[in-house]
Amino acid sequence: MEQVGIKNFYSSYMRAEEEIKKVIIGQDSVIKYVLIGMMAGGNVLLEGMPGLGKTRLIKAIGKVFDLEFSRIQFTPDLMPSDITGAEIIDSSKGNIDFVFKKGPVFSSILLADEINRATPKTQSALLQAMEEKRVTVGNKTYELPDPFFVLATQNPLETEGTYPLPEAQLDRFMFKVNIELPDIEAISAIVDLTTGDDSGEETAVKVLDRESIVKMRKISRSVLVADTVKKMAIDIVSNTYSDKTDIKMVKDYVKCGAGIRAVQSIILSSKVKALIEGRYNVSFEDIKEMAYPSLRHRIFLNFNAFSDKVKEDDIIESLLSRVK
CATH class of the missing domain: 1.10.8.80 (Magnesium chelatase subunit I, C-Terminal domain)
Known part of the structure; x- marks a missing residue:
């Protein structure tokens, strides 16, 4: 992989954007802001109704940057340990030991889907991870992968069964991006892409890697x-x-x-x-x-x-x- 420097930052970004646009149609500004947030080292909150391609977007980003991703569907009964992981009893070796089982937060890209469906206690479980890039369970602290990026989605607050995100958590998001319904032409192209023999997801290919993203983030600060x-x-x-x-x-x-x-x-x-x-x-x-x-x-x-x-x-x- 060619090293990313200031001179080819633009071309690296454009290659990534071009690949993602192959599978995400009609959401060019959303793609742009999500990528900017990611390369600036921030987290992004997307607001929009279900079914507008948010999960598909995160899969495409993971594929283009060769990063593992996890998805959490937030619901009212979701517990903090369902996000961070928990210590469980392990007796497989004859002794009773406590072993930490990592939760889905231990991935480079975390999709927190419909985050305002969960209770404030569960929402706050993401706070430390988003700000410090680490998780504390019990008396132990665990480092998260670098890069670590949270893409959270929420339904409009007028929607029934939502819990407004607390101010402290909202402030941890670099961006809030509103996702709108694409125009008729884009919807037609989406239907063609997703109802044919090929779902389109495999058309996005790796163009950068983990080290490239970290370097791009450092370069941007200069x-x-x-x-x-x-x-x-x-x-x-x-x-x-x-x-x-x-x-x-x-x-x-x-x-x-x-x-x-x-x-x-x-x-x-x-x-x-x-x-x-x-x-x-x-x-x-x-x-x-x-x-x-x-x-x-x-x-x-x-x-x-x-x-x-x-x-x-x-x-x-x-x-x-x-x-x-």
């Missing part, structure tokens, strides 16, 4: 960010607080603003975006585009926003129109 560009990201996040801004929409509709992780998310993802466009420095436009997926799950709206049908993206648009 991208330059001018002080004025960094200040823009900080100003955007600072203005999400109603008591620290004069932006009317924020004052009227925002209950709680975003924290420092939001700035980190915008900067890190903007660095990757610059590289995949063949640039070695972050632009103001990078900051603006990455603000949407970085902020929409970190801005909490009040009841007035709900009654006036104001969404998080409306607030972000207002922020970007004012912050220069």
Whole structure:
């Protein structure tokens, strides 16, 4: 495998994206943001109705990057040990010993499907894994593979039987990406791909490996960010607080603003975006585009926003129109 350097970061990304698009049709922006999140070392939360290809996407990513993946279907009766694993009694050698049996979290890519179907206690079992890349069970700590990437999906909160994710867990996600129904043309192509003799999944092939992803993540951090560009990201996040801004929409509709992780998310993802466009420095436009997926799950709206049908993206648009 050819070593990944700054000069071929763009070509490596494009090869990976091209392979994934062979099996995921009509979701180009979703693929882009998931790959950016992955290469920036973050986790991604997808929101959308079931049946829009989320599991298929994670399988394709695993195949393209030659990574093992696990899938957990979150349900109200799911227990934390079903995620992390547990110590079990082993008497196979004549003695009674406790042996740790690893859970599905011990994989490079973890698909947490319908994460808001589980109780908050179970949802929080992912917190340490997402932030520290390790799991503690009993009095022992176990390292997770590198890279480790969580792609979680959730149904819209209006859907019956959902538990809103706690703020602490939401903040661990670099991005929140909304998955929409593809257009009619894309749906027709999806039906052709998935109802024929070949399901299409085998058409995606390995183009990179584990070491390449780790190197790409390190390379992205070396991208330059001018002080004025960094200040823009900080100003955007600072203005999400109603008591620290004069932006009317924020004052009227925002209950709680975003924290420092939001700035980190915008900067890190903007660095990757610059590289995949063949640039070695972050632009103001990078900051603006990455603000949407970085902020929409970190801005909490009040009841007035709900009654006036104001969404998080409306607030972000207002922020970007004012912050220069």
